[in-house]
Amino acid sequence: MHALFRRWMLASLCLVLTMPLYSQVEQPLEWVRELKAIENHKSGMEQRKAELLRIRKRVEDWVALHPGLTVDLPPISEGTWTEEQLRAQVLSLQQTIGDCLENY
Numbered sequence: 651m652h653a654l655f656r657r658w659m660l661a662s663l664c665l666v667l668t669m670p671l672y673s674q675v676e677q678p679l680e681w682v683r684e685l686k687a688i689e690n691h692k693s694g695m696e697q698r699k700a701e702l703l704r705i706r707k708r709v710e711d712w713v714a715l716h717p718g719l720t721v722d723l724p725p726i727s728e729g730t731w732t733e734e735q736l737r738a739q740v741l742s743l744q745q746t747i748g749d750c751l752e753n754y
Contacts, residue, residue, distance in 0.1 A: 675754070677712065678747045681705050685747075689740045692733075699731055702739055709747060721749045 684705055688698045706723065713719050724742040727735055 675751065678709075678751050681709060681747055682744060685740050685744055689737065695731060695733070695736065698736060702736065702743065706743060709743065709750070713750065716750075716754065719750055719753050721746050721753065 684701070688701055688705075691698060703726070706726070710723060713721060713723075723746055724739070726739070731739070
């Protein structure tokens with residue numbers, strides 16, 4: 651009976667300890683999924699740009715909460731974007747998120 655209780659406690663402890671790590675990794679993975687949706691949706695450039703900028707702000711905030719991370723966010727072009735510029739921003743933001751996951 652005591653062995654079963656100890657196993658249950660150990661399993662519970664492992665679960666409690668891994669949940670924050672899962673949460674920290676899940677957010678960047680969600681951003682990658684959102685960026686993929688922006689990339690695949692081919693209409694509404696201003697809406698897609700606004701969504702990308704929203705994700706970028708969330709990445710900036712996340713990096714600020716993790717001062718040990720050293721990642722570079724690419725500069726943002728002002729004005730209207732072409733499809734190629736949007737794609738370049740999506741790709742560089744995906745790379746930044748990947749760097750965050752590698753260095754976390």
